[in-house]
Amino acid sequence: MKLLSSGRLPGLDLPHRSDLVASTELPPYELISTAFVLIFDRSSRLLLRYADLPTRGGWDLPGGHVELGETPTAAAIREVDEESGWPLRESDLTVLGWNRFSLEAPKPSGFRYPYPVGYLAYFVARLTTDGQPTTPAADSECSLADWLTPAEVRTRCADRRWLPLLDHQPE
Numbered sequence: 001m002k003l004l005s006s007g008r009l010p011g012l013d014l015p016h017r018s019d020l021v022a023s024t025e026l027p028p029y030e031l032i033s034t035a036f037v038l039i040f041d042r043s044s045r046l047l048l049r050y051a052d053l054p055t056r057g058g059w060d061l062p063g064g065h066v067e068l069g070e071t072p073t074a075a076a077i078r079e080v081d082e083e084s085g086w087p088l089r090e091s092d093l094t095v096l097g098w099n100r101f102s103l104e105a106p107k108p109s110g111f112r113y114p115y116p117v118g119y120l121a122y123f124v125a126r127l128t129t130d131g132q133p134t135t136p137a138a139d140s141e142c143s144l145a146d147w148l149t150p151a152e153v154r155t156r157c158a159d160r161r162w163l164p165l166l167d168h169q170p171e
Helices: 072-084 150-156 163-167
Strands: 002-007 016-022 032-040 046-051 058-060 063-065 094-103 117-126 142-148
Touching: 002 163, 016 163, 032 072, 046 072, 046 150, 058 150, 063 072, 072 117, 072 142, 142 150, 150 163
Parallel strands: 032 117
Antiparallel strands: 002 016, 016 094, 032 046, 032 063, 046 058, 046 142, 094 117
8 A cells, every 4th residue: 555645635625535546456336436447558658538517527537426336446347338438347356555545524414435534445457458438328427538648647637636646556
């Protein structure tokens, strides 16, 4: 385990602390609220999705909420398919790390995440071929998906909390 950064999660307007950790092990499943995947192709390009949303808009990793009764791995696979159209299998994924968030105030009414501590899980998948064009599902909140070079990712995702994971990947 290695602490990569500490700070605040964008879009969470409650007093909290956020720690991004590179790790090959996940925290307890019941505390994981969301799962994301960094998918690299043979040319080291990363698959990102684009959404025109007020809080999660712009270029970002495919991923999202873990549904009731779903494992983080299953959620990651489902969300990647919905948001980018890219098919994955459980055997394609390796744990890359997690983001622990801790609320520093009472839980507000309707707060749907574990309290007072919750986690965002990050997985990585490496393709042996170059990524092909792909399209989000028709009913997705995402309008497009594309394979971006590391330089493009750093430019378009400069404010994303997961960005330090690009430099801390298991082999």
